[in-house]
Amino acid sequence: xxxxxxxxxxxxxxxxxxxxxxxxxxxxxxxxxxxxxxxxxxxxxxxxxxxxxxxxxxxxxxxxxxxxxxxxxxxxxxxxxxxxxxxxxxxxxxxxxxxxxxxxxxxxxxxxxxxxxxxxxxxxxxxxxxxxxxxxxxxxxxxxxx
Numbered sequence: 001x002x003x004x005x006x007x008x009x010x011x012x013x014x015x016x017x018x019x020x021x022x023x024x025x026x027x028x029x030x031x032x033x034x035x036x037x038x039x040x041x042x043x044x045x046x047x048x049x050x051x052x053x054x055x056x057x058x059x060x061x062x063x064x065x066x067x068x069x070x071x072x073x074x075x076x077x078x079x080x081x082x083x084x085x086x087x088x089x090x091x092x093x094x095x096x097x098x099x100x101x102x103x104x105x106x107x108x109x110x111x112x113x114x115x116x117x118x119x120x121x122x123x124x125x126x127x128x129x130x131x132x133x134x135x136x137x138x139x140x141x142x143x144x145x146x
Contacts, residue, residue, distance in 0.1 A: 003088070013055030019064040020047050021084035025077050026062035027103075030133075031124040031140060039121035039142040040083035042094065043101050046144055048087050050099035059100050094118060100145035103132040107141055115145035 004018040024043050028036065050058035069077055087093075100115045109117045122141035126133045133140035 004085075013051065013058070015048075015051050015064070017084045017088045018081065020044050020051075020087065021077075021081035022064045022066045023047055023061045024083055025066055025080035026064075027101075028080065028142070029073060029076055030127040030130060031103075031142075032127070033122070033124040035121055036124060037079055037083065039124075040080055041086050041090075042098070042119055042121070042144045043142065044080075044084040044087035045090075045092060045094055046098045046101045048084075049092060049094070049097050053097070053099065094144070094146075096146040098144045098146050102143055102145075103130065104141045104143050105133050105139055108143065112143065112145050117143055118146050119144040 002014060002016050004016050006016055021044070024040050024047070027043060028040055047058070047061060066077065096118050098118050100112060102112060107120065107123070109120060111117060120141055120143050124133075124140045124142070126140045130140075
């Protein structure tokens with residue numbers, strides 16, 4: 001993991017803090033609600049942990065390229081970039097090397113692909129439907145797994 005201002009060269013699988021922030025934004029841009037910043041910190045740390053351990057083979061996430069950021073989304077993008085910087089600065093605050101996360105449509109502490117749940121955040125409101133959460137209501141949870 002490299003700071004956002006790192007010049008390079010970057011090898012396949014290397015990430016900058018800004019890449020992590022962009023992924024967090026793409027994963028959470030439709031969400032709103034209390035403790036979303038905390039959830040974003042945990043998502044960012046899970047991405048960093050997965051990248052540090054597995055490099056290019058880290059767990060699948062949204063892309064690190066951000067497109068079509070609307071003016072109303074600028075604060076969310078800044079929040080995600082701050083979450084990535086926090087996760088980079090603070091080290092592994094998860095305490096368990098969490099590497100996986102997903103969004104769930106309801107409160108659920110069940111394991112995901114044999115990875116045990118270490119934290120759940122939400123419920124969050126959703127701005128538009130995704131495969132894991134319906135639009136227009138509180139009912140999207142962010143789960144973090146080791």
